[in-house]
Amino acid sequence: MTTVVWFKRDLRVTDHPALAHAATRGDVLPLYVFEPEYWAQPDVSGRQFDFVLETVVELRAALEALGVPLMVRVGSVVDVLQDLQARVGFDAMLSHEETGNAWTYARDVDVAAWSAASGVIWSELAQSGVVRRLNGRDGWAKQRNAFLRQPQVGVPAGLTGPALPSDNVPLLVAKDHCPERQRGGRQMALSLLGSFLTERGQSYRKDMSSPVTGEWSCSRLSPYLAFGCLSGREASQAAAVRQREVKGTREGWGGSLKSFQARLAWRDHFMQKLEDEPALERRCLHSAYEDMRPKVPDAARRAAWEKGETGLPFVDACMRYLAATGWMNFRMRSMLMAVASYHLWLDWRVTGLHLARQFTDFEPGIHWPQSQMQSGTTGMNTVRIYNPVKQGKDQDPTGVFTRRWCPELAAVPDAFLQEPWAWEGADTVLGRTYPAPVVDVLQAARDAREKVWAVRRGGAFREEAKRVVHKHASRKDPQGHFVDDRNPRKSRVPAAKDTRQMGFEF
Ligand SMILES: Cc1cc2nc3c(=O)[nH]c(=O)nc-3n(C[C@H](O)[C@H](O)[C@H](O)COP(=O)(O)OP(=O)(O)OC[C@H]3O[C@@H](n4cnc5c(N)ncnc54)[C@H](O)[C@@H]3O)c2cc1C
Numbered sequence: 321m322t323t324v325v326w327f328k329r330d331l332r333v334t335d336h337p338a339l340a341h342a343a344t345r346g347d348v349l350p351l352y353v354f355e356p357e358y359w360a361q362p363d364v365s366g367r368q369f370d371f372v373l374e375t376v377v378e379l380r381a382a383l384e385a386l387g388v389p390l391m392v393r394v395g396s397v398v399d400v401l402q403d404l405q406a407r408v409g410f411d412a413m414l415s416h417e418e419t420g421n422a423w424t425y426a427r428d429v430d431v432a433a434w435s436a437a438s439g440v441i442w443s444e445l446a447q448s449g450v451v452r453r454l455n456g457r458d459g460w461a462k463q464r465n466a467f468l469r470q471p472q473v474g475v476p477a478g479l480t481g482p483a484l485p486s487d488n489v490p491l492l493v494a495k496d497h498c499p500e501r502q503r504g505g506r507q508m509a510l511s512l513l514g515s516f517l518t519e520r521g522q523s524y525r526k527d528m529s530s531p532v533t534g535e536w537s538c539s540r541l542s543p544y545l546a547f548g549c550l551s552g553r554e555a556s557q558a559a560a561v562r563q564r565e566v567k568g569t570r571e572g573w574g575g576s577l578k579s580f581q582a583r584l585a586w587r588d589h590f591m592q593k594l595e596d597e598p599a600l601e602r603r604c605l606h607s608a609y610e611d612m613r614p615k616v617p618d619a620a621r622r623a624a625w626e627k628g629e630t631g632l633p634f635v636d637a638c639m640r641y642l643a644a645t646g647w648m649n650f651r652m653r654s655m656l657m658a659v660a661s662y663h664l665w666l667d668w669r670v671t672g673l674h675l676a677r678q679f680t681d682f683e684p685g686i687h688w689p690q691s692q693m694q695s696g697t698t699g700m701n702t703v704r705i706y707n708p709v710k711q712g713k714d715q716d717p718t719g720v721f722t723r724r725w726c727p728e729l730a731a732v733p734d735a736f737l738q739e740p741w742a743w744e745g746a747d748t749v750l751g752r753t754y755p756a757p758v759v760d761v762l763q764a765a766r767d768a769r770e771k772v773w774a775v776r777r778g779g780a781f782r783e784e785a786k787r788v789v790h791k792h793a794s795r796k797d798p799q800g801h802f803v804d805d806r807n808p809r810k811s812r813v814p815a816a817k818d819t820r821q822m823g824f825e826f
Pocket residue numbers: 528538539540541542543545546580583584586587588590648649650651653654657675676679681682683684686687688690691694
């Protein structure tokens with residue numbers, strides 16, 4: 321009998337438990353479905369589509385080399401499976417657990433119903449440290465680390481199975497202009513992993529937070545991890561090998577690789593949040609924040625932020641860079657979200673969708689918990705109101721990045737680049753070639769702080785915050801490692817008082 325291997329966000333043949341297991345059962349039919357309804361969702365974009373298409377082309381060749389090419393179909397998964405069953409009569413389907421968005425969750429419910437009704441046994445295997453049906457966060461890190469330490473699953477020696485024709489794939493989503501997008505495929509992923517671990521990653525810890533140095537020093541693996549060209553386990557184990565090699569050296573590698581491993585752990589930690597509470601894609605984690613910001617955001621502010629025309633130079637430079645590259649380092653993503661949520665007082669659900677589309681690496685399980693965290697709606701994380709002027713001065717001290725992406729500011733002297741409104745010649749630029757700031761940065765942060773504090777006062781807030789901490793906060797594992805999303809350097813069992821932490825960067 322044939323086993324269908326349904327490829328989703330796991331577009332590789334190495335360390336692919338579902339493919340390896342299917343190969344032990346007999347004939348295999350590897351399947352990828354481009355779903356028009358998925359590509360019509362508000363969180364997806366042309367840059368992601370192009371990345372996936374490139375990756376699928378490479379995957380098809382890799383499977384063909386093993387003996388059976390990937391079958392690529394266009395349509396709803398249930399319709400495709402129905403058609404395939406009529407043609408090849410399979411009795412089992414394997415795929416990996418997916419922590420996707422609400423749409424993919426509902427789609428999986430339909431697929432499960434179809435499988436049950438059609439006598440097909442559909443099994444979903446784990447492919448990351450995310451644990452399905454977890455009963456609370458105690459012990460999670462231990463389970464996650466045990467999974468990461470297990471040997472990788474080898475590539476099947478060869479595959480047999482029916483060769484069925486694929487569909488031509490039409491453009492399913494509007495093209496978006498992203499001239500510097502990362503190219504899809506496993507070869508790129510391996511090349512980036514190699515260059516990061518042998519060269520680029522040496523100064524990762526020191527350089528990751530600036531967009532100037534981060535472009536080179538960050539791993540840049542995010543879209544490849546998001547679509548599974550590379551498994552998290554492969555990345556983590558390769559880093560562990562390198563950690564052993566550089567042990568005892570004093571050139572920055574030790575700290576950088578430790579930070580990289582921590583980020584890979586954050587990945588699973590954040591995705592676990594969405595896995596445990598899918599509603600956090602649409603609802604504030606702490607309900608007290610639900611009505612704090614207008615559900616329909618101020619249209620002018622929103623448009624200015626989306627276009628990179630807020631008049632806050634570093635914010636605009638980051639937004640324009642993101643539009644052109646599809647990538648941004650973590651600190652700058654946090655700042656973009658925080659400025660939208662605090663200074664501009666825009667609802668994270670709306671701004672989060674814009675960022676999701678801009679990111680080639682859109683990963684719902686990281687994206688939505690991070691969006692909420694940077695918007696102060698979780699009830700458990702430090703509320704950090706980044707000052708974009710200070711960020712610009714700290715992270716782009718020479719102004720090279722800001723000037724590249726905001727050429728309208730060419731006439732502004734270095735000393736005023738991040739706050740051109742303070743320059744005596746401001747009138748010659750602001751409101752003419754470059755917008756005046758949409759808000760007064762300091763006043764807007766003060767106003768936001770007041771409103772956030774107003775929500776936090778009161779016993780009812782603390783009661784619900786305790787629930788959130790219990791369900792979602794990180795814990796220390798027995799080795800003392802982990803992943804504290806409030807402060808990566810310190811691992812502490814969270815206490816209820818943490819819910820009152822506030823941080824402001826005036
Ligand atoms: C508002 C917001 C939204 C985000 N949305 C996404 C998203 O949709 N997809 C996505 O992959 N990342 C997202 N991130 C996390 C992070 O910014 C990116 O993973 C990182 O910038 C990608 O670059 P890199 O691969 O060079 O990361 P590196 O710094 O080299 O880290 C290696 C890997 O660790 C993981 N990682 C790194 N930082 C984080 C983090 N803070 N939280 C969880 N995992 C992390 C990623 O898988 C990353 O590829 C978001 C962050 C914020 C603040």
